[in-house]
Amino acid sequence: MSVRRVLFVPAALALGAALSLTACQSGGGSGGAQQSAKPTQAAPAGSAPTAGTVAAPLAGTSAAPVSGASATPAANGAPGRAESPAAPAAPGGGGGDSYAYSHPCESKKLSVRVTSRAGAPSQRVIEVRNQGTTACGLGYYPLLSLGDSHSADRGKDVRPLVPSGLGGAPAYPVAPGRTAYAVLDLNPGGAGSGTVSGVDEVNVLADGDHMPVAETLNFPLGQGAKVLRPKLGLYRDSVADAAASAATADRQS
Template identity: 75%
Template sequence: MRTINRNRNRNVVLGAAATAALALALTACGGEDSGTKAADPANGATPAAASRPADAAKAGDSVANTGSAQAVSAGKGTAKEGTAKASGGNTDTDSYAYTHPCKSQKLSVHVTSRAGAPTQRVIEVRNLGASACGLSYFPRVSLGNSHSADHSKDVRPLVPSGLGGAPAYPVRAGKTAYAVIDVNPCGATTGTVAGIDEMNVLADDAHMPNAETHNFPLGSGAKVLKPKLGLYRSTIADAVSSMTQADTQS
C-alpha cells in the first residue's frame, strides 16, 4: 500500500509538472506566433503595436498637409495682396515715380496742333504701364530739316528757368503728361529759320538715349522763330501757361 501511494504521488507530481511544462510551451508558442504576425504583414494581421506608428504617421501627415495647405494658402494670399498692391496701390504714387524713370517701351508719344493756335504744338506723353514713373521736367525738343544728315544746327527752344523741387515729373499709370511748344510765339512772317519741317522729341532727356527720339513732321513752309517750350503738366492749359514763361535756352 505504501508503494502504491508513493507511485500515485509520483504520478501526480509528474502530471502537474507535465501540465506546467505544456502550459509554458503553449505560452511561448503563442508569443512567437504573435511576434511573427507583427513582423509579417503578409499574414493579414494588423497588430496594434504595428498600427500605432502608422496611425501616428498618418496623423503627422495630416498635420503636415494641413500646415502645407495653410502655408500655400497664405503664400497665395500674400502673392495676391502683393500683386494687388503692385497693380493699383503703392507703386502708383508720386514717391514711386521719383525713383523709377519712365521707359520708352511703356510710353506713347504724340504731337498734335493746338486748336486756335496754329504755331503751337501739344506734346502728349502717356504712361501705358501699370505703375507710376518719372519724366524729366520737360521733353528734349529740337526743330530741323528731315532731309539733313547734320542736326547740329537744329533750333532748340527756350524753357522756363528757376527749376527745382521734386526730382522728376510723376506720371501715374494710364495718365498723360502734356508739354506745349510754340514754334513762332511772335507770329513773325519774315526772318524765320528756313528749311524747318520736322520736330524731334525725346520724352526724357535725363534717362533715355538719343535712339529713342521720335520725329514728327511740321509740314513744309513752317515758320520757326525763337520757339518756346513749357514744362510737363497734367493739363494742356497749364502746359500753355508754363510755355509762356520760357526764358532760358534749352
C-alpha cells in the same frame, strides 16, 4: 387559499408591469418614439469647410484692403492733382509719386504723340502717356530740337527756350494710364518774316535726363510751319497749363 396561489398572484402582477414598461420604451407606440440625443462629432482634420465657415486666404494673396484715389502734390510746386488708383504693381514696384521720383520712365512703356493745338496754329502739343503698370518719372520737360528732315547735319537744329528757376523734385511723376502734356510754341511772337528756313520736323525725346539720344522720335511739323525763337513749357496735367508754362520760357534748353 393555499400557499401556492398566494405566491402566484404577486408574480403575475410583477410580470405585467415589466411588459408595460418595455412597451413604453419601444418604437411601437401610437404617439411615435422619441429619438435619443447623440453627441456631435467634430469634422475630421483636412476636410472641406462647411457652409458658414470662413476659409483662410490662399497662399500668396493679401488680405489688406486696396486704397482708393488720393490727392498728392505735383512736382515743381504745382497744385495737387488727383491720381487714379494704380494698377497692380509688379513685385517690388509701387504706384505713387515717391516711387516715380526714383524710377525713371522707360521709353518702351510710353506712347508719344505730337499734335496741333486747336485755335493756336503755331503751337504743338507733345503727349506722353504711361502705358506701364507702375508710376514713373519724367524730367521737367521733353528734350526737343527742330530741324530739316532731309539734312544729315543736325548742328543747325533749333533748340527752344525753356522756363528757368526750376527746383523741387527731380522728376515729373506720371501714374499708370495718365498723360503728361508739354506745349511747344514754334513762333510765339507771331512774326511774319525772319523765320528759320528749312525746318519741317520736331525731334522728341521724352526724357533727356535718362533716355539715350537713339530713342529720339521724329514728327513732321506740317506744311507752312514757321519757326522763330520757339518756346517749350514744362510737363503739365492739361494742355492749357502746359501752354501757360510755355509762355514763361526764357532760357536756352
